[in-house]
Amino acid sequence: MGKSVMSVRSARREIVLTRGDERHGSWHQQVYHALKAFLGVPLALVLAFLFLGLALYAVERAAAGRLQPVSDALARHIFANSDTTGSFLDTIAGGFLTMTSIIVTMLLLVLQQTASNMGNLIFDQFLARRRNQLYTGLIVGTLVLALFVRTTVSDTFNPVLGATSVLVVSAASIILLLAFLYSTIEQMRPETIIRDIHQATLKARKWQLAFARRTRAEPRGPTGSVVELRTEAEGYLVKLDIEHLSRSLDGAEPGVEVLLAVVPGKFVAYYDLLAQVRAPDLDTARRVADSIGSAFRFASKREMRQDPGYGLEQLEMLAWTEISSAKQNPEVGVRAIHSLRDLLARWLMQDVEVEVEEPLPVVYTDGLLLGGLEALESLGVAALESQQHQVLAEVLNTVHLLFESFTPELADRAEELVMRLLPHLESQVLSRELDLAVSRVAATIERLGDEAAAEEIRSARQEVAGGIDFPPTAADPRQEMHLSTVREAGYRGERS
Numbered sequence: 001m002g003k004s005v006m007s008v009r010s011a012r013r014e015i016v017l018t019r020g021d022e023r024h025g026s027w028h029q030q031v032y033h034a035l036k037a038f039l040g041v042p043l044a045l046v047l048a049f050l051f052l053g054l055a056l057y058a059v060e061r062a063a064a065g066r067l068q069p070v071s072d073a074l075a076r077h078i079f080a081n082s083d084t085t086g087s088f089l090d091t092i093a094g095g096f097l098t099m100t101s102i103i104v105t106m107l108l109l110v111l112q113q114t115a116s117n118m119g120n121l122i123f124d125q126f127l128a129r130r131r132n133q134l135y136t137g138l139i140v141g142t143l144v145l146a147l148f149v150r151t152t153v154s155d156t157f158n159p160v161l162g163a164t165s166v167l168v169v170s171a172a173s174i175i176l177l178l179a180f181l182y183s184t185i186e187q188m189r190p191e192t193i194i195r196d197i198h199q200a201t202l203k204a205r206k207w208q209l210a211f212a213r214r215t216r217a218e219p220r221g222p223t224g225s226v227v228e229l230r231t232e233a234e235g236y237l238v239k240l241d242i243e244h245l246s247r248s249l250d251g252a253e254p255g256v257e258v259l260l261a262v263v264p265g266k267f268v269a270y271y272d273l274l275a276q277v278r279a280p281d282l283d284t285a286r287r288v289a290d291s292i293g294s295a296f297r298f299a300s301k302r303e304m305r306q307d308p309g310y311g312l313e314q315l316e317m318l319a320w321t322e323i324s325s326a327k328q329n330p331e332v333g334v335r336a337i338h339s340l341r342d343l344l345a346r347w348l349m350q351d352v353e354v355e356v357e358e359p360l361p362v363v364y365t366d367g368l369l370l371g372g373l374e375a376l377e378s379l380g381v382a383a384l385e386s387q388q389h390q391v392l393a394e395v396l397n398t399v400h401l402l403f404e405s406f407t408p409e410l411a412d413r414a415e416e417l418v419m420r421l422l423p424h425l426e427s428q429v430l431s432r433e434l435d436l437a438v439s440r441v442a443a444t445i446e447r448l449g450d451e452a453a454a455e456e457i458r459s460a461r462q463e464v465a466g467g468i469d470f471p472p473t474a475a476d477p478r479q480e481m482h483l484s485t486v487r488e489a490g491y492r493g494e495r496s
Contacts, residue, residue: 018296045140103139122193204305204310226276234269268298370413
């Protein structure tokens with residue numbers, strides 16, 4: 001499984017084909033994924049309630065022990081006979097069955113309505129929340145417990161303890177229903193959705209940094225013989241197993257190097273390049289390529305566990321839908337841009353240098369920060385299309401506030417982002433908010449030495465103003481303090 005199944009030799013190169021780690025698509029892996037994603041906690045609660053019913057039944061049948069006085073007291077005051085107990089359990093079972101049907105139907109409608117506005121990520125977030133899993137297990141478990149206890153009722157046996165446990169659990173479930181309804185409404189709020197994406201993206205970035213710190217940023221050795229690892233599968237790369245790569249390269253000859261062509265989140269089709277294996281001789285390169293094939297795992301749906309770029313894309317798509325002319329809702333777009341800015345600010349301050357003495361001979365390119373700028377550019381385009389000056393101002397303010405922390409490569413890309421948006425600025429109304437953003441970006445770029453670009457931005461701003469001499473815009477005190485702090489730390493130009 002996952003082993004390379006075919007080699008193709010040509011005059012110029014040798015190609016090894018792989019289907020990756022095929023275990024991911026097997027039925028038992030799918031069952032495991034379903035249990036881990038949502039079903040595990042509810043099923044565990046249902047089984048716990050079932051065992052509770054069995055334990056109480058055994059205790060009452062034994063008619064002995066410390067619980068007997070309690071059972072006798074309950075029989076005198078609540079469940080006097082088996083007819084009363086059976087009627088109560090029938091009511092509880094029927095009521096919870098109806099309630100479960102109504103709740104599931106309403107939840108599906110709410111989720112579908114929210115997903116139609118904000119994307120299918122709503123389903124993933126709802127399923128992943130532990131409180132939703134717990135309450136689902138509580139409702140279904142209560143129903144199962146009531147049905148089980150009802151089956152034990154007879155003319156000769158009155159399950160008082162079992163019926164009492166059903167009463168207590170039912171009361172708790174109904175009371176917690178209010179909290180569950182409130183929680184569900186809160187989960188559908190845009191700010192909650194954006195916050196959850198933000199947190200999941202930060203967690204995924206931790207894995208990505210750990211991966212990057214064990215690999216090389218650039219090739220080191222000579223080219224030598226080259227074998228290309230290509231895919232026979234199609235789908236998104238959802239996992240790249242660094243431990244498998246380490247085992248495959250353990251004891252490899254000097255000069256062996258693997259150049260990764262894809263990262264988690266990348267979609268690959270048949271015959272797409274996954275990696276190049278370079279080695280002193282062809283046999284070694286072919287053996288390594290064949291060995292690392294199962295380190296790649298593909299699926300039809302992206303997963304964020306190793307893919308922080310998926311979080312950036314979710315924020316981008318969520319904001320794009322809301323700020324485009326189809327929705328004209330700048331609130332969600334502005335919140336998403338704030339989240340993007342926080343992510344970029346955190347990542348710019350993180351050290352990505354290698355922490356191990358000798359990294360693996362694997363070349364891995366980290367392009368996440370460039371992806372964040374591309375998401376900002378995309379939202380700027382949407383803001384221009386829908387003529388939402390406040391969203392465009394937020395895009396420019398984000399560039400302005402982060403510019404000093406950028407590496408030279410990111411600074412060039414950020415400047416390019418602004419210059420690409422400028423030709424369409426004339427279609428916007430120059431609100432004071434947008435005017436401030438444009439002026440601040442120009443001042444920041446000029447301060448960093450590109451006077452020509454700053455002058456172009458000011459010229460574009462003047463054209464939008466229509467020749468009107470607006471009062472000069474004030475400097476942003478946040479940026480002034482940020483610039484002095486960053487200069488003292490010496491970030492720009494020194495980060496690799």
